[in-house]
Amino acid sequence: MAGLDQIADLAQPHALAVMGAFHKGAAPLPDGVETLVMLGPREPGFWASFTQSAEYCDTRPDPIDRWSRRIIDGLASDLGAQAFYPFATSPPHPFYTWAKATGRAWSSPVQFLVHDVAGLWLSYRGALGFATRLDLPPAPAHSPCTECAQPCITACPVGALVQTGYDLPACHTFLDQPAGQGCMTGGCMVRATCPVSRTYGRAPDQSAFHMRHFHR
Ligand code: B12
Ligand code: SF4
Ligand code: SF4
Incomplete structure (x- = not known):
C-alpha cells in the first residue's frame, strides 16, 4: 500500500509536493475515497520545471491545467488512486474545504488560505483519492497567523483584500x-507580504503568469 513518503517521492521529480492529507470524516469525500492527498507546487523549483514541459511550450490554452492532468493522472494510475482537480468540474471540487481538513491550511485574516510551509502562496494542482486509510503524520498545532503581526490585513494598496472580504472590482x-x-508582475502584494510566503521561494514569473490569467 502507498504511504505518504512514497507519494512524495513520486511527485518530487515533477516539482510537486504533498501539501497535506486527511481521512474521510474530517471533510466529506467522494464515494470510494477514504484518504485524500493534496498536491501543490514544490518550491523553489516548480516554475523552472513546469516551463520545460510540452504543455508550456506548445502555446495552446490552459498549459498548467493540461500539465496537471497529465502528471497527476499518471501518479494516480501508478498508485491506484483517483485524481481530482481544482478546475474544470461544475460545481468545483471543494478544494478550500479540503485544504482546511488537512490541518495544514487555515483561513487567513483576509480569507485566502494560509499554509504551514507555502503561506499565502498556497495553491493546489490536484489531489489523489485512495480507497484505504493511509497512515498520516500529526498536523501542526496551530496556524502561523496566531503568532504574526498580520501584515496581510493592510498590504493591499487599495484595500481590496481585507478582513471583511475581497472587493474584486477594486482589485481589477x-x-x-x-x-x-x-x-x-510580482503577484498579489497581500500574498507576497506574508512572512511564511517569503520563505517559500516562489518565482515571480509564476505569479505573473497566474495574474495574467486572473486579470485578462
Ligand atoms: C472560483 C474561484 C475563485 C474566484 C472566486 C472565489 C470565491 N468567491 O469562491 C476568484 C476569481 C475571485 C478567485 C481568485 C483567485 N483564486 Co481562486 N478559486 C476559485 C475556485 C476555482 C472555486 C471556489 C469554489 O467556489 N469552490 C466550490 C465550493 C463549494 O468549495 P469550497 O472549497 O467549499 O468553497 C470555499 C471557498 O470558495 C471559500 N471562499 C469564499 N470566498 C473566497 C474568496 C477567495 C479569493 C478564496 C481564495 C476562497 C474563498 O469559502 C468557501 C466555503 O468554505 C477554487 C478551486 C476549488 N476547486 O475550490 C480556487 C482557489 C480557491 N483559488 C485559488 C487561487 C490561487 C486564486 C488566486 C490567488 C489565483 C491568481 N492569482 O490568479 C486568485 C486571487 C487573486 C489575487 N488577489 O491574487 C486557490 C487558493 C489560494 C489560497 N491561498 O487561498 C484555489 C484553491 C485554487 C487552487 N488551484 O489552488 N478564485
Ligand atoms: S501575514 Fe501573518 S496573519 Fe497574514 S496569512 Fe501570513 S501568517 Fe497569517
Ligand atoms: S492583486 Fe493587488 S490590488 Fe488585488 S488584492 Fe492583491 S494587492 Fe490588492
Whole structure:
C-alpha cells in the first residue's frame, strides 16, 4: 500500500509536493475515497520545471491545467488512486474545504488560505483519492497567523483584500493602472507580504503568469 513518503517521492521529480492529507470524516469525500492527498507546487523549483514541459511550450490554452492532468493522472494510475482537480468540474471540487481538513491550511485574516510551509502562496494542482486509510503524520498545532503581526490585513494598496472580504472590482481596477503593475508582475502584494510566503521561494514569473490569467 502507498504511504505518504512514497507519494512524495513520486511527485518530487515533477516539482510537486504533498501539501497535506486527511481521512474521510474530517471533510466529506467522494464515494470510494477514504484518504485524500493534496498536491501543490514544490518550491523553489516548480516554475523552472513546469516551463520545460510540452504543455508550456506548445502555446495552446490552459498549459498548467493540461500539465496537471497529465502528471497527476499518471501518479494516480501508478498508485491506484483517483485524481481530482481544482478546475474544470461544475460545481468545483471543494478544494478550500479540503485544504482546511488537512490541518495544514487555515483561513487567513483576509480569507485566502494560509499554509504551514507555502503561506499565502498556497495553491493546489490536484489531489489523489485512495480507497484505504493511509497512515498520516500529526498536523501542526496551530496556524502561523496566531503568532504574526498580520501584515496581510493592510498590504493591499487599495484595500481590496481585507478582513471583511475581497472587493474584486477594486482589485481589477487597480490592476489596470500603472501603479498596479507591481501586482501583475510580482503577484498579489497581500500574498507576497506574508512572512511564511517569503520563505517559500516562489518565482515571480509564476505569479505573473497566474495574474495574467486572473486579470485578462
Ligand atoms: C472560483 C474561484 C475563485 C474566484 C472566486 C472565489 C470565491 N468567491 O469562491 C476568484 C476569481 C475571485 C478567485 C481568485 C483567485 N483564486 Co481562486 N478559486 C476559485 C475556485 C476555482 C472555486 C471556489 C469554489 O467556489 N469552490 C466550490 C465550493 C463549494 O468549495 P469550497 O472549497 O467549499 O468553497 C470555499 C471557498 O470558495 C471559500 N471562499 C469564499 N470566498 C473566497 C474568496 C477567495 C479569493 C478564496 C481564495 C476562497 C474563498 O469559502 C468557501 C466555503 O468554505 C477554487 C478551486 C476549488 N476547486 O475550490 C480556487 C482557489 C480557491 N483559488 C485559488 C487561487 C490561487 C486564486 C488566486 C490567488 C489565483 C491568481 N492569482 O490568479 C486568485 C486571487 C487573486 C489575487 N488577489 O491574487 C486557490 C487558493 C489560494 C489560497 N491561498 O487561498 C484555489 C484553491 C485554487 C487552487 N488551484 O489552488 N478564485
Ligand atoms: S501575514 Fe501573518 S496573519 Fe497574514 S496569512 Fe501570513 S501568517 Fe497569517
Ligand atoms: S492583486 Fe493587488 S490590488 Fe488585488 S488584492 Fe492583491 S494587492 Fe490588492
